Amino acid sequence: MKMKRLLSVLSMGLVLLFASAGRADKREAIFYLPGEYNFATRRAYPEFDAMLNVIDIGHAELAERLIKARSEAEAIRMIEEDLFNEVTKRFLGRKRRPRFSPAEETIAPESVKLAWRVNKAFDWTHFLHRQVYDIFSDDRVRNKDGAIRAALNYYLTEPERTFPLRIKSMRLMEGQPFSGYWKEHYPKFNGAIWAYHWLQLAGNEALLEPDPRARQMKMETAVDEFKKMFIDPARLPKHMPMAHEISPTFSARFPQIAATFDNLHSFHDIYMDILTNPSVRNKREEAYRQLHLMQEPIQDLETMPLHPLPSIPIERQQTLLQMRPEEAMAMMMMSTEEQMAFLAMSPEQRRERVAQRRNGEGNHPQGHSGESNRAE
Amino acid sequence: MLYLLSIVIFLLHLSGSAFAQADYRNLDPGRPMVIEDAQPIEFRAFEFQLGLPRYTRRDGGADALSFEPGLTWGFARDGQVGIEGENVTRRDGEAKNSFGDTQIHLLYNLNQESEALPAIALRPEFSLPTGAFGGDHFHAGLKGIASKTFGMNRLHLNGSYTAGPTEAPGRGGDRVSRSLYGIAYERTFPIVFAVVLVDLYAVRPIDGRRAEVISDLGGRVQLTPTWVVDAGLFRALRSEGETRYGFTLGVTTVFSFRRLFPTGEVGGGEE
Numbered sequence: 001m002k003m004k005r006l007l008s009v010l011s012m013g014l015v016l017l018f019a020s021a022g023r024a025d026k027r028e029a030i031f032y033l034p035g036e037y038n039f040a041t042r043r044a045y046p047e048f049d050a051m052l053n054v055i056d057i058g059h060a061e062l063a064e065r066l067i068k069a070r071s072e073a074e075a076i077r078m079i080e081e082d083l084f085n086e087v088t089k090r091f092l093g094r095k096r097r098p099r100f101s102p103a104e105e106t107i108a109p110e111s112v113k114l115a116w117r118v119n120k121a122f123d124w125t126h127f128l129h130r131q132v133y134d135i136f137s138d139d140r141v142r143n144k145d146g147a148i149r150a151a152l153n154y155y156l157t158e159p160e161r162t163f164p165l166r167i168k169s170m171r172l173m174e175g176q177p178f179s180g181y182w183k184e185h186y187p188k189f190n191g192a193i194w195a196y197h198w199l200q201l202a203g204n205e206a207l208l209e210p211d212p213r214a215r216q217m218k219m220e221t222a223v224d225e226f227k228k229m230f231i232d233p234a235r236l237p238k239h240m241p242m243a244h245e246i247s248p249t250f251s252a253r254f255p256q257i258a259a260t261f262d263n264l265h266s267f268h269d270i271y272m273d274i275l276t277n278p279s280v281r282n283k284r285e286e287a288y289r290q291l292h293l294m295q296e297p298i299q300d301l302e303t304m305p306l307h308p309l310p311s312i313p314i315e316r317q318q319t320l321l322q323m324r325p326e327e328a329m330a331m332m333m334m335s336t337e338e339q340m341a342f343l344a345m346s347p348e349q350r351r352e353r354v355a356q357r358r359n360g361e362g363n364h365p366q367g368h369s370g371e372s373n374r375a376e
Numbered sequence: 377m378l379y380l381l382s383i384v385i386f387l388l389h390l391s392g393s394a395f396a397q398a399d400y401r402n403l404d405p406g407r408p409m410v411i412e413d414a415q416p417i418e419f420r421a422f423e424f425q426l427g428l429p430r431y432t433r434r435d436g437g438a439d440a441l442s443f444e445p446g447l448t449w450g451f452a453r454d455g456q457v458g459i460e461g462e463n464v465t466r467r468d469g470e471a472k473n474s475f476g477d478t479q480i481h482l483l484y485n486l487n488q489e490s491e492a493l494p495a496i497a498l499r500p501e502f503s504l505p506t507g508a509f510g511g512d513h514f515h516a517g518l519k520g521i522a523s524k525t526f527g528m529n530r531l532h533l534n535g536s537y538t539a540g541p542t543e544a545p546g547r548g549g550d551r552v553s554r555s556l557y558g559i560a561y562e563r564t565f566p567i568v569f570a571v572v573l574v575d576l577y578a579v580r581p582i583d584g585r586r587a588e589v590i591s592d593l594g595g596r597v598q599l600t601p602t603w604v605v606d607a608g609l610f611r612a613l614r615s616e617g618e619t620r621y622g623f624t625l626g627v628t629t630v631f632s633f634r635r636l637f638p639t640g641e642v643g644g645g646e647e
Contacts, residue, residue, distance in 0.1 A: 024487035
């Protein structure tokens with residue numbers, strides 16, 4: 001009789017467990033597109049590939065330490081000091097680097113439990129990032145545009161994991177109640193994240209160089225510049241680098257992919273604001289709500305013109321990278337010629353110019369899309 | 377079995393031209409431990425694994441050497457199907473070589489692990505008699521699997537029951553059991569792409585002998601983006617007092633075929 005009761009309780013428990021599991025997020029790991037070019041970046045540009053692998057660790061560790069920290073003060077110390085020093089050592093080869101791209105769930109096993117759908121979207125778009133690098137790193141791929149198109153089409157087969165093909169409004173990143181907390185309280189590591197995004201964009205641009213020797217040199221210069229940012233954190237970007245300014249050639253040739261990457265990078269910042277801002281109580285719910293807003297393909301699209309800059313040599317991008325967010329935002333409204341003139345100004349002249357624009361455009365104070373920016 | 381081996385050889389020839397990435401954390405039975413995790417391989421991926429070899433020695437001095445190829449396909453999101461075989465050489469005074477049972481399995485993962493819930497999977501298994509060192513009967517079993525992560529540590533629980541006739545004493549091999557339940561501990565070292573594993577499980581053989589308790593110790597290391605190597609030691613203690621011990625060494629690779637992937641226009645694509 002006792003055994004019967006025990007079995008009934010066990011069966012009930014199992015039914016409840018399976019029912020809960022059925023309602024939980026699905027894992028749904030998906031293999032990425034096979035091609036002869038797979039892992040070509042690792043073969044052709046091992047140091048660049050090593051940087052990408054450390055960046056993967058940097059992204060994942062960041063979320064993990066935020067989840068584990070017992071107080072904000074501890075989180076700030078763990079990230080601004082400990083983690084920054086750790087990734088710097090890895091970038092500079094003073095600490096062991098991962099040999100391959102690590103899966104986020106192995107580096108950040110606890111933080112991935114928070115919002116698995118967000119992780120799936122990040123991973124899926126990072127796959128596309130890597131595929132683009134591999135395609136351009138492999139000289140055996142003759143039809144690179146065709147290979148990129150196939151990779152993008154495969155990316156788009158998973159709408160729940162994709163970021164839109166057109167740039168979403170910067171308002172999503174800068175203009176929400178929780179916005180700005182991350183960069184205000186964690187300025188150094190926020191700069192590190194923007195440096196990651198800069199290297200990824202600089203890599204896209206350098207890999208389009210048709211001459212293999214020149215391409216190799218550009219890739220090495222990009223990696224050197226990137227390392228300099230960690231040796232001297234004053235060189236870390238002061239605004240989120242975007243494709244139209246850092247990789248204008250790539251952006252013109254593959255505007256949809258460039259927009260996807262910009263959206264991914266914006267969402268990284270949004271997610272960090274959600275994780276760090278104590279006013280966001282239900283992190284998962286807000287993360288999923290924001291992911292939904294970001295993935296919505298036709299609402300909240302950016303309406304600023306975002307005129308591309310001419311391709312600026314990597315070693316001369318510091319002036320651009322040191323622009324404050326309000327200066328970068330102002331540039332988004334300018335023509336290419338105005339942007340180049342703006343870049344040539346002294347910091348004081350630029351401040352004055354931004355103030356002038358702000359006063360002159362009172363009806364569009366932040367210079368980005370308003371509420372009625374539906375798709376054209 | 378020959379058919380399986382020919383597939384294996386074919387795939388080995390293909391693997392140079394197909395994309396592949398093996399997962400050092402994806403635990404499969406026998407590679408190197410019996411207890412497995414609840415995560416299937418990726419959708420559209422194929423995994424080929426080869427035990428090279430598994431060596432077992434009994435108290436009396438008899439020993440066995442087996443080669444264990446297996447092929448798994450991620451046929452659906454969170455679902456895999458696989459086939460495994462075994463070629464055994466036994467030495468007990470004289471050497472005999474034959475095949476063991478061939479096993480076909482399905483594995484379906486119900487959920488991604490969350491803060492509260494472990495990852496849970498169900499694994500129906502079918503054993504077909506295909507050699508002198510296997511059984512004489514068809515068997516069907518069901519395994520339940522749960523995996524829970526605690527930082528860099530993971531715990532896996534497995535429990536299974538197999539239906540079908542009891543085999544004659546000494547028949548059925550090690551790959552099919554009437555029941556099995558056990559636990560495994562895994563420690564992940566993500567920067568070096570390795571795991572260290574230890575498990576403990578109790579198993580009732582399908583030939584009606586008394587239960588034995590087996591412990592395994594092993595590890596898996598990602599060698600390249602496409603290959604994982606594993607190694608393990610095991611020791612089995614039977615209720616009658618007989619002990620067995622042995623080791624295994626194996627490799628795993630994951631790959632796929634481009635034609636299985638949709639790459640046509642899906643409302644996007646660069647203009």
